[in-house]
Amino acid sequence: MTVDLDIFKKVDDSQVGKFDHLSNFEIAAIFNRFAAQNLRGNEVVNGGRGNPNWIATTARLAYSRLLEFGVTEAERTYFDPKGMAGDVQKDGIYDRLMQALKGTRRDIFLRDVIGATIDQLKIEDRDAFVYELVDGALGDHYPYPPRCLKYTEQVLQQYLQKNCFKDVQMAKDVDVFPTEGGTAAMVYIFQELHYAHVLYPGDTVVVNSSIFTPYLQIPELSEYNLRIKTVTTKREDNWQMTDEQFEELKDPKVKAFFVVNPTNPTARAFTPERLEKFKEVIKANPDLVIITDDVYGTFSPSYRSIFAVAPHNTILVYSFSKLYGATGQRLGVVCMHHDNVCDRIIQENLMNRRLKELDERRYSIVVPDPHKMKFIDRMVADSRAIGLYHTAGLSSPQQVMMDMFAMSNLKDDGANEYVKLSRQVVADRYHEFWNDLGVKADETAENTRYYTLVDIFDLMKQRHGEDFCKYFKDNYNYLDFTYRLATEFGAVVMDAKAFGAEEGNVRVSLANLQKDDYRKLAQAILDLVDEYYEVYQESKK
Ligand SMILES: *Cc1c(COP(=O)(O)O)cnc(C)c1O
Numbered sequence: 001m002t003v004d005l006d007i008f009k010k011v012d013d014s015q016v017g018k019f020d021h022l023s024n025f026e027i028a029a030i031f032n033r034f035a036a037q038n039l040r041g042n043e044v045v046n047g048g049r050g051n052p053n054w055i056a057t058t059a060r061l062a063y064s065r066l067l068e069f070g071v072t073e074a075e076r077t078y079f080d081p082k083g084m085a086g087d088v089q090k091d092g093i094y095d096r097l098m099q100a101l102k103g104t105r106r107d108i109f110l111r112d113v114i115g116a117t118i119d120q121l122k123i124e125d126r127d128a129f130v131y132e133l134v135d136g137a138l139g140d141h142y143p144y145p146p147r148c149l150k151y152t153e154q155v156l157q158q159y160l161q162k163n164c165f166k167d168v169q170m171a172k173d174v175d176v177f178p179t180e181g182g183t184a185a186m187v188y189i190f191q192e193l194h195y196a197h198v199l200y201p202g203d204t205v206v207v208n209s210s211i212f213t214p215y216l217q218i219p220e221l222s223e224y225n226l227r228i229k230t231v232t233t234k235r236e237d238n239w240q241m242t243d244e245q246f247e248e249l250k251d252p253k254v255k256a257f258f259v260v261n262p263t264n265p266t267a268r269a270f271t272p273e274r275l276e277k278f279k280e281v282i283k284a285n286p287d288l289v290i291i292t293d294d295v296y297g298t299f300s301p302s303y304r305s306i307f308a309v310a311p312h313n314t315i316l317v318y319s320f321s322k323l324y325g326a327t328g329q330r331l332g333v334v335c336m337h338h339d340n341v342c343d344r345i346i347q348e349n350l351m352n353r354r355l356k357e358l359d360e361r362r363y364s365i366v367v368p369d370p371h372k373m374k375f376i377d378r379m380v381a382d383s384r385a386i387g388l389y390h391t392a393g394l395s396s397p398q399q400v401m402m403d404m405f406a407m408s409n410l411k412d413d414g415a416n417e418y419v420k421l422s423r424q425v426v427a428d429r430y431h432e433f434w435n436d437l438g439v440k441a442d443e444t445a446e447n448t449r450y451y452t453l454v455d456i457f458d459l460m461k462q463r464h465g466e467d468f469c470k471y472f473k474d475n476y477n478y479l480d481f482t483y484r485l486a487t488e489f490g491a492v493v494m495d496a497k498a499f500g501a502e503e504g505n506v507r508v509s510l511a512n513l514q515k516d517d518y519r520k521l522a523q524a525i526l527d528l529v530d531e532y533y534e535v536y537q538e539s540k541k
Contacts, residue, residue, distance in 0.1 A: 038490035182319030209500035
C-alpha cells in the first residue's frame with residue numbers, strides 16, 4: 001500500500017486519530033518523515049526499525065571466494081575471453097579448491113569451515129560436497145532436489161540441532177525446506193495447512209500475542225477464514241503464558257497455535273519451565289498443530305524451541321535475517337519431524353473417498369504415488385502451483401549463502417563467538433536506554449533485548465503520579481505521544497497496540513541504532529512526558 005503523505009502533512013495534534021486505521025509499520029514510516037522536519041531541528045533517531053545495523057562478515061567473504069573459484073573452475077572446461085565459460089567438473093574439485101586457498105582472511109575461513117563440516121557430518125565424498133557449494137554459488141542449475149540441496153539439508157539439520165533443539169538430539173529425524181525468508185515460510189505453511197485439509201475455514205487458531213502484526217493478519221485472510229483467538233501475555237508475568245492460557249490450548253476445538261518464540265515485540269523466550277507445559281498440552285490435544293517462528297532464538301541464552309519438547313506437533317520456522325544482518329538475502333527455513341501430526345491427518349483424510357480423489361488429481365501430475373507425498377513436499381509443490389514443482393525450491397546461491405552462515409556457526413564446538421557478540425551488542429544498547437530512562441532493566445535470561453516495550457503510562461505514573469496519567473488518557477489519543485515524539489523531537493518509536501499490546505506501550509528496537517542514540521531516545525521520551533505534565537499543571541490552575 002502506498003500512502004499519500006500530503007494528506008497527513010496538514011494533520012495537527014488533535015487530528016492524530018486519523019492514523020488509527022493504518023498499520024503500525026505505515027504509521028512509523030510516516031512519523032519518520034515527520035521526524036525529518038522536527039521542530040527542534042534534532043538529528044532523527046529512528047528506534048522503530050527491526051532491521052539489524054550489523055552484518056556477519058566472514059561468511060560473506062567465504063561466499064565471494066567460492067564464487068570466484070567457481071568461475072576459474074568453469075573456465076577449465078571452456079574459456080572465451082568474450083566472457084563465457086563452461087560448466088564445473090566434480091572430479092578432483094576438493095583438492096583443487098584446497099590448493100587455490102591461500103593465507104587471506106577469507107581463504108583461511110573457507111578452508112576451516114569446509115574442514116569442520118566434513119568432520120562433523122562425516123562426509124565421505126568430499127568432491128560432491130565442494131561441487132554442491134561451488135556449482136550452487138554459481139547458480140547454473142535448477143536446485144535439485146527442489147526442496148533442499150543434499151548437503152545443505154545436513155548442514156541445516158546440524159544448525160537447527162545446535163541452536164534450536166539444543167540437548168534433544170533430532171538432527172537426523174527432521175526434513176528442512178529453505179525458503180525466501182521466514183515470512184515466505186509462513187505463507188507456504190498456511191497455504192499448505194489449507195490445501196492439505198489440516199485446517200478448515202471456521203477452525204479455531206490461537207495466536208500468542210503481542211505478535212508481529214502480519215501474523216495476526218495471515219490467518220484472517222478470506223481464503224483461510226480461520227477463527228482467531230489470542231492469548232495475551234503480561235508484563236507482570238515476565239511476558240510468559242499463564243497456566244490458564246495453556247489450559248485453553250488443551251481444548252480439542254483449538255486446531256492450531258501460532259507463536260513467535262522468543263517474542264516480538266515483547267522479546268521473551270519461553271522459560272524452560274513454561275516450555276515443558278507443551279507436553280501436557282499435546283497429551284490433551286494430540287492433533288494440535290503448533291507453528292513457531294524462532295527467528296530471535298539465538299538472542300536468548302535460555303531459549304529452546306517448542307519443537308524440542310513437542311517435535312511431532314510442531315512446524316518450526318527459522319530465519320537468518322536478524323542474527324546475520326541478512327534481511328536482503330531472504331534466507332529462512334521450515335523444519336518438520338519425519339513423524340508429524342500433519343502427515344498423520346493427511347493419511348486420515350485419505351480414508352474419505354472425495355478427499356482421496358482430489359488428492360489423486362492434484363498431485364498425480366508430479367509424483368507417481370501422490371498419497372504418500374509428505375506435507376513438507378506438498379508445501380514445496382504447492383509453492384509453485386504444483387505444475388512447476390520441478391523448478392521449485394530456494395535459489396542455489398541463497399542455499400549456499402545459508403550454508404556459509406550455518407557452517408560459520410557450527411565451526412565452534414561450544415557457543416559461537418559471533419552469537420555471543422550479537423547478544424552483547426543489543427544488551428549494551430538496552431542497558432544504555434533503560435539506565436537513561438531511570439528504570440530498572442530486566443535481567444532475566446529469557447530477555448533477548450532485541451526489542452523492548454516501554455509502557456508510557458507507567459512512566460507517567462512513576463514520574464508525576466496517577467492523576468497526571470489519568471489526565472493524559474482522558475485528554476489525548478494514544479498515538480499522540482509517538483506523534484509528538486517524532487514531530488517535536490525527531491525520535492521515532494513504534495506504537496505497540498497494533499501488535500496486540502495494551503495501549504500506552506511503544507516498541508523500541510535495539511537493533512538499528514548506535515549506543516549513544518539510545519541515550520538521546522530516552523531523554524526525548526522523558527522530556528516529552530514532562531511537557532505533558534506542564535500542560536496538566538496549567539489545566540489545574
Ligand atoms: C524480522 C522477523 C522475521 C524475519 O523474516 P524474514 O522474512 O526471514 O526476513 C520473522 N519473524 C519475525 C517475528 C520477525 O520479526
